Structure formats: structure tokens, C-alpha cells
Amino acid sequence: MTEKVLASWKDGRVRQAILDFVHAATTPGAAFVDVADRIATFDNDGTLWVEQPLPPQFDFVFRIWEAEARTDPSLAARQPYKALIERDQAFFEGLAAQEPQVVSTLLEAFARSWAGTTPEEFEAQVREWMRTAKQPKLDVPYLELVYRPMLELFDLLRENRFRVFVCSGGGRDFMRVFAEETWGIPKENVIGSAAAYTYADGRLVRSHELLGDLNLGAGKPENIFAHTGRLPVLAGGNADVDIEMLRSARFALLVDHDDEQREFAYTKGAEASLAMAAELGWTVVSMKNDWTTVF
Known part of the structure; x- marks a missing residue:
């Protein structure tokens, strides 16, 4: 028996919206997206793993x-x-x-x-x-706190020839350490705030300078375009610093942290993005109501 697609997502409006978008983007018709343009980008902290009490x-x-x-x-x-x-x-x-x-x-x-x-x-x-290190509230290593539903979404997108990128305000080199083993994406598909490097005497070393600006707000679509030559057709985030990236995509997915029992419940830092989602019709994911399993 074939394993259910998006198995940790409850049947309902949100799961169906994702499936409908992927189907439309990969089926000849008005909404079809060429394979070369199938770029999906996701924030990390709060979108792919726990970000409380701090990233x-x-x-x-x-x-x-x-x-x-x-x-x-x-x-x-x-x-x-x-x-x-x-x-x-x-x-x-x-x-x-x-x-x-x-x-x-x-x-x-x-x-x-x-x-x-x-x-x-x-x-x-x-x-x-x-x-x-362990997360203070949940008392498990941080890499055990990656959201299973989002990894299932990665699988669905890759199966449909989307290229998946993580685009975070966090450190690019920090995320690259675990990108391949945790998310199943290559290091070169990680976009984040990064130091510049210099190469001399056979060694690559970190410099004192930041490579460009912090990868927050408008910096996200700017860096996505600089990295890929394209803007995303699908983007996922959870906070106000993701608004510009979400607005740049055809399909925007906003994760709402409303599950105090299994994770955390908060809207701080996401007030503007939740308001924008209501205004523009973004797909809002309720962790409490849309995910059968969180981790």
C-alpha cells in the first residue's frame, strides 16, 4: 500500500489547498509552472522547528x-x-x-x-x-523538534520536481551543518545570513564582514533571487519578517503557533503576517487543528 501523502496533515481545507496547488502547478493548464521555475522556499525558525523561547x-x-x-x-x-x-x-x-x-x-x-x-x-x-544541547521546555535535542508535517511537504514537493530551499534570517553556515541529514536538502539550497570568507594560503577563513544584509524582511526575496535567479512560486513562513518572501510567491503558507500542549501558543512577532494572511488569502496552518503529529 502506498503511504498517504502529507500523512501528518489532517484532512481539511489546508491540506487540500496544498494538494490543489501542487496538482495545478504540475498539470498542463493555466496554472502550470515550468520545472525550472518550481522554486519553494521556507523560513526555518518557527516554520521548520521550534523557535521558543529563542531560536x-x-x-x-x-x-x-x-x-x-x-x-x-x-x-x-x-x-x-x-x-x-x-x-x-x-x-x-x-x-x-x-x-x-x-x-x-x-x-x-x-x-x-x-x-x-x-x-x-x-x-x-x-x-x-x-x-x-536540549530545548529547555521539551527537554530533547533540538534536531528532534523539526516539524514532521513540513518534512512531508518537502517530500511532496520534491516528488513533483520542485526545488526546495530554506531561507532564514539565521546563519547560513549554522543551518548547512544539519541541512542534508535533517531536511534532506543539499547545503547549497540553504539561504541565510552569512559572513564573507577569504581564501589565502590554501585556507578558507571567515572574515569580519557580513555578506550582504541580514536575511530578514525584504532581504529574503532579494537573496532568493540572487541565489536562484527566480522568485518562489511557493513560500512558507511564520512571522512578520517573512512577509516579503510570502508576498513574492504565488502560494503562501503561514504557520500559526496555537498549540500550547504539543508545542507553544503565541502570536508575538506574527501579528502583521496573520493580518496580511487574512487580507491576501494566504493559507494559514493551525498547528493545533491541521497537524495530527508535530514532531
């Missing part, structure tokens, strides 16, 4: 910065180390709001920690984090 990459970064502050106590008076030690949540929320001073301070700290390192050195740190 998992912050857990990784904070552990590094805490270790640096213990080694060099003078860092405790400087941002972002000060905010980390004082558990100043508002400071880090300024990144999602793209507050220039917060963004600049965090980028300086990233450069301080990783400029001059090789991709292999950075990957080793990420893999150690993957091996040891």
Missing part, C-alpha cells in the same frame, strides 16, 4: 559567548554579553525588530568569536552543540 541558534551562540565571558570577565560589561548575563530578553528581541544598534552589536560579537576560523572549525562547534 535554537541563539542557544548555540549564547553557550559560546558565556564561555568567552568566563574566560575574559571584562566582556561582562559589554553588549551583548551584558544582556546575556542579565537575561535581558528585550535586547535580543531587538534583532528580530532589526534595531540598528542591536544588529551592529551582535554582528561585532559574531566577528569577535568566529572571524579567522575555518568552516571545519565552526562545523565542529555546531555538531558538539547538536550532541549536547
